[in-house]
Amino acid sequence: MKKHIIFAILILFFIPAGAGGQNIPVVKDKYVLLTMPYNQRPLNLYRGQLQIDAGYKFAVRAQSFDSNGELVNLKTNGTGSVYHYYFAELKYGLTNFIELGAETDYLRRGVRDATTKVVSVTTTATETVTLNKLTESKGMGDLFIYSAFRLPIEYHWFDIGIKGGIFLPTAKSEAKQPTNTVQSSLIASNEYTVNLHYNYTNGYGVPVYYIGTSAKASFRKISAEAVWAIRTPMKEGTSIRWDETLTEKVFTYKDKLYTYLLSNAFTTDISLHYQATGWFNVFINGSFFRTKGGWTEYWGNKYMNPEKKLVNIEPGFELQVSPSITIYQVAGFPISGKNSDAPFYLFTTLSYNLFPIRR
């Protein structure tokens, strides 16, 4: 707690000093600023600029990487799935080198396991049980608030920025009670189907810090950008698991507490951009994701969280439709990984920019 207070004091102490000493770019016309091509604009928004982003990611989880880094085809064992990820962000250029923002997301995914059949014989009857399993994750993500700072000089060809923020545990993180059902067969009295339906949510459950740094350099129409970031939990969390018992075709549930410490998550993105025209930029990004540390309690023992790795190649483009609207489109192709899903995905983001207060 003491560290958080020190952090807040440091922020309060430094922001006014910096805000008074900013450099205003030469260009002041808002339409020129709004239509600034990627290779000519800094890492942050301009002073007074407001950006609203809305994104949608559609991912096909047809394969995953196991603990040895081997690719596992999920379609062949019947557990392939898709997921839908929605994202919204609001950010504002407080000055030409300080940006404030907030973002959140919504995730919906369901993983079906292969159907199994079990023959059950009691002293009174022989029954055939068909077992279906659906593991669903659904819900809002946590609210992420952040500040981003860039070099306090005018952007010519090189820029460096840092970004710090926190994921506030606003979303529900505990698994909801399963909604299993039992369906009797209309044809045969000794047959029934058990539908297992597990309901997970999307929140971290604890505050999570985010610290990132980025650098960008441009040479004529070519630009390169690198972003490195870490997410680390503030503290250990507590959540629940559900025990279920099927008795005479009726489910009963009981929850059990467990503790956990989220892993640190590291992301590195390195992208190469080409500004084809003033309104069209194509790029290719290499994304490396890795987790380390953390643990989860299982049945009274604390186990290290498995280390995850995932490398994606993401070609994409940035299309300026109007001075206010820009479309970003990215396709993700998993290359290698470990202990991780490896979905192919399409990520579309619509960005709306404006200067709400006239410059």
Next chain:
Amino acid sequence: MRKTRIFQNFGCFAGILISLLALLSCERTNYDLLDPATAGKWTHYDTSNGLPGNTVSGIKLDSDGNLWMTFPDQGTAKYTNGAWVYYKTANSLILSNSINCLAESSSGAIIFGTTNGISILSAGNIWTSYIDATSTMTVTSIKVASDGAIWVGTSDQGFYVNRGSGFVKTYFDLYQNINTIEEDNYGNIWIGTNHGLIRWNGSSFTFMSTYNSAPLPNNKISCIRQDGSNRLWIGTRGGKSVAWVDAGGLHNLSLLNGRDSCIINDIFQDRRGNVWFATANDGLVCYNGIIPKSYRVNNGLPEDKVRTIGEDKDGNLWFGLENKGAVKYTLPIN
């Protein structure tokens, strides 16, 4: 003027960077963490790596965290701090090397049921024993009840109860072959015999078998276990299913896809809530509350004849085998 501003701005930039990096040093508690790669694994133990015998009759975790095993012909062994300590007639005052079962008393003493009475190992390595001078006391089961009473079942001489003033024998015709004794969550003592069940409710005995219309899978009750979900499990020798009793009455569960019969040697609930069944010929069956799943030789078990189940202080399951020692199973984490 411009240089001063740039200096201020750089100062701001550096200050924020330092304060953000300071957050990385969050306070964390250090724990001894387990490797997830060890979860879901089977580890085999036999005479080649420390067990005194390859037939295990009983497994019990004591209140000090020691894991005890008993053997029908090799005495008993205690697994503590990564090493086995053996107790046999040759190096201790135990009555016999032929031990069928064990339990821990309310005072922390370990009670061994032998083929010729019971031996008790108390603190300070003090041994005491009890034998019945009138008959051979082949102990098959021991239960220390919540009131501290020690219930001892025998193979053909009924059962003995010690409520603090010595063992008192109780014998019922037809119900004299005791296989198992258990206490339920209401304080009732259940005794499994070759002729059905006996229930002691604190004041009287009730006898239950298929002969008096009790819906048991079979009258040869081999084991009874109370689980953490308020279910009293009843395993039999030869029934098609295993039974459990709860507030809703008696239920049956088929373990082996409707096989004509199976012999349940032991029942145990793990920390995860799964109920495990040791069978005489069909390996292990794990019931997760919805469907049973079999574990046999092709799943990692050294053999399909399993006699007994126990748990160590870390929650690992230990299965005592008929001919091939014991196997430790670390629960999977998914």
